Amino acid sequence: MDKFSDYPTSLTAPARDAAAVVPSDATDLAVLPRALFIGQTGDVAARLAGGQTVVFRNVQAGSVLPVRTARVNATGTTATDIVALW
Structure with missing residues (x-):
């Protein structure tokens, strides 16, 4: 059993998961x-x-x-090492 499974997941709770973001002009984040x-x-x-x-x-x-982002576009993005938190 996951010892963290009973912790609440909400928009105000700390993130439980993360993944590197690869900016794309065509593909939404997973x-x-x-x-x-x-x-x-x-x-x-x-x-x-x-x-x-x-x-x-x-x-x-x-x-x-603190934004709900469907996609990070490659065009116009110069920041690097972006991580999605959820």
Whole structure:
């Protein structure tokens, strides 16, 4: 039995899982994350869960963007080492 299985999963609870993000102009993320961790400073071009496309400019390394992101676009994204958290 997973000793963490009874911990709540909600939008306000800490993330339980993570995966590296490979920016793509055509492919959505496999899981809809609750946030993105940005490893190296740069811009993040994303399509949000609601369908809007936005560019977060000059996101600093070590930042966590609390956004539900369906896709991180390759075009317009200069930040690297992005990790999806859910």
